[in-house]
Amino acid sequence: xxxxxxxxxxxxxxxxxxxxxxxxxxxxxxxxxxxxxxxxxxxxxxxxxxxxxxxxxxxxxxxxxxxxxxxxxxxxxxxxxxxxxxxxxxxxxxxxxxxxxxxxxxxxxxxxxxxxxxxxxxxxxxxxxxxxxxxxxxxxxxxxxxxxxxxxxxxxxxxxxxxxxxx
Amino acid sequence: xxxxxxxxxxxxxxxxxxxxxxxxxxxxxxxxxxxxxxxxxxxxxxxxxxxxxxxxxxxxxxxxxxxxxxxxxxxxxxxxxxxxxxxxxxxxxxxxxxxxxxxxxxxxxxxxxxxxxxxxxxxxxxxxxxxxxxxxxxxxxxxxxxxxxxxxxxxxxxxxxxxxxxxxxxxxxxxxxxxxxxxxxxxxxxxxxxxxxxxxxxxxxxxxxxxxxxxxxxxxxxxxxxxxxxxxxxxxxxxxxxxxx
Numbered sequence: 001x002x003x004x005x006x007x008x009x010x011x012x013x014x015x016x017x018x019x020x021x022x023x024x025x026x027x028x029x030x031x032x033x034x035x036x037x038x039x040x041x042x043x044x045x046x047x048x049x050x051x052x053x054x055x056x057x058x059x060x061x062x063x064x065x066x067x068x069x070x071x072x073x074x075x076x077x078x079x080x081x082x083x084x085x086x087x088x089x090x091x092x093x094x095x096x097x098x099x100x101x102x103x104x105x106x107x108x109x110x111x112x113x114x115x116x117x118x119x120x121x122x123x124x125x126x127x128x129x130x131x132x133x134x135x136x137x138x139x140x141x142x143x144x145x146x147x148x149x150x151x152x153x154x155x156x157x158x159x160x161x162x163x164x165x166x167x
Numbered sequence: 168x169x170x171x172x173x174x175x176x177x178x179x180x181x182x183x184x185x186x187x188x189x190x191x192x193x194x195x196x197x198x199x200x201x202x203x204x205x206x207x208x209x210x211x212x213x214x215x216x217x218x219x220x221x222x223x224x225x226x227x228x229x230x231x232x233x234x235x236x237x238x239x240x241x242x243x244x245x246x247x248x249x250x251x252x253x254x255x256x257x258x259x260x261x262x263x264x265x266x267x268x269x270x271x272x273x274x275x276x277x278x279x280x281x282x283x284x285x286x287x288x289x290x291x292x293x294x295x296x297x298x299x300x301x302x303x304x305x306x307x308x309x310x311x312x313x314x315x316x317x318x319x320x321x322x323x324x325x326x327x328x329x330x331x332x333x334x335x336x337x338x339x340x341x342x343x344x345x346x347x348x349x350x351x352x353x354x355x356x357x358x359x360x361x362x363x364x365x366x367x368x369x370x371x372x373x374x375x376x377x378x379x380x381x382x383x384x385x386x387x388x389x390x391x392x393x394x395x396x397x398x399x400x401x402x403x404x405x406x407x408x409x410x411x412x
Contacts (some may be wrong), residue, residue, distance in 0.1 A: 117228075
């Protein structure tokens with residue numbers, strides 16, 4: 001009889017264990033934010049040194065130039081005149097850019113909340129021709145669309161999330 | 168024996184209670200915004216941007232900003248404008264999806280559609296023609312008459328689990344299924360054709376999750392995180408070309 005009591009008491013004790021922590025852990029994003037200081041948020045740079053892709057979410061083909069939107073980081077320019085050997089031309093670093101459209105050799109994109117018009121007639125030297133401030137109210141979300149854990153939600157002072165990378 | 172029975176009953180109740188608790192386990196916490204969000208669109212009228220449910224129209228030189236559409240009830244929406252037709256949906260579960268035709272005096276007609284599936288959240292949009300809308304969850308096709316925006320036809324083609332669409336210049340459609348099928352759909356949706364099935368299967372089977380596709384100038388681009396697969400499409404044959412990393 002004592003054995004039964006011990007067995008069932010142990011069973012009850014085990015059932016009472018709270019597994020909340022394990023479950024919570026799985027419910028947060030598997031990505032961590034890429035941050036930039038607020039002073040640099042609106043600084044966009046054309047870099048002739050090609051960069052590796054991080055997370056390509058959009059492509060636009062303009063003649064022999066392929067534009068690859070790297071989520072939150074900028075736009076890669078790739079020469080695909082020989083599609084079997086694509087050559088990266090350069091990278092336009094545009095913090096927090098998440099969307100772009102092409103119209104008549106101009107790219108319209110966002111730099112966080114600003115609307116940019118970029119002249120790509122010369123794909124080796126693209127340039128911003130117009131900037132309109134506060135055209136958007138952008139929230140940069142993780143690719144898995146899950147919330148960040150509380151630790152990652154706390155950002156250092158004067159910083160903004162521009163993109164995400166895998167933890 | 169009586170004590171034993173009591174303990175047994177207590178154990179059963181405890182197990183039942185634990186089971187109930189587990190049913191209430193936290194689901195993954197979705198953010199209120201979507202990852203694949205359209206914030207810019209363009210057609211012959213100009214450039215469209217969205218901010219707080221307001222869609223603005225800009226001329227190509229961005230010299231002025233005109234309010235094109237406002238729906239204060241839809242926050243954080245994603246949208247596409249194509250030659251006078253605005254297709255818009257909220258990124259939040261349960262909020263309405265709106266299709267509008269814009270007249271000279273912002274004569275907006277709104278059509279709220281309720282879909283059977285709750286997870287409209289994950290729906291992707293694509294046009295076959297300006298008056299067509301595709302919902303990828305069940306690959307339902309909705310057609311709208313451009314004149315009065317009444318639903319003209321509601322048709323469910325087939326149950327797919329598509330990850331993304333790509334529209335071709337002749338308005339046929341590439342559809343990538345998660346188990347690595349690439350399918351074309353003709354505009355009249357009378358025919359579904361698998362294109363070069365073996366090639367595409369070999370190409371994307373290892374990367375089938377979280378892929379995006381686009382079609383431009385006879386090229387099919389398949390995006391998977393840091394990789395972009397460049398494929399020349401020759402008729403119904405996809406010629407594997409290269410990978411950009």
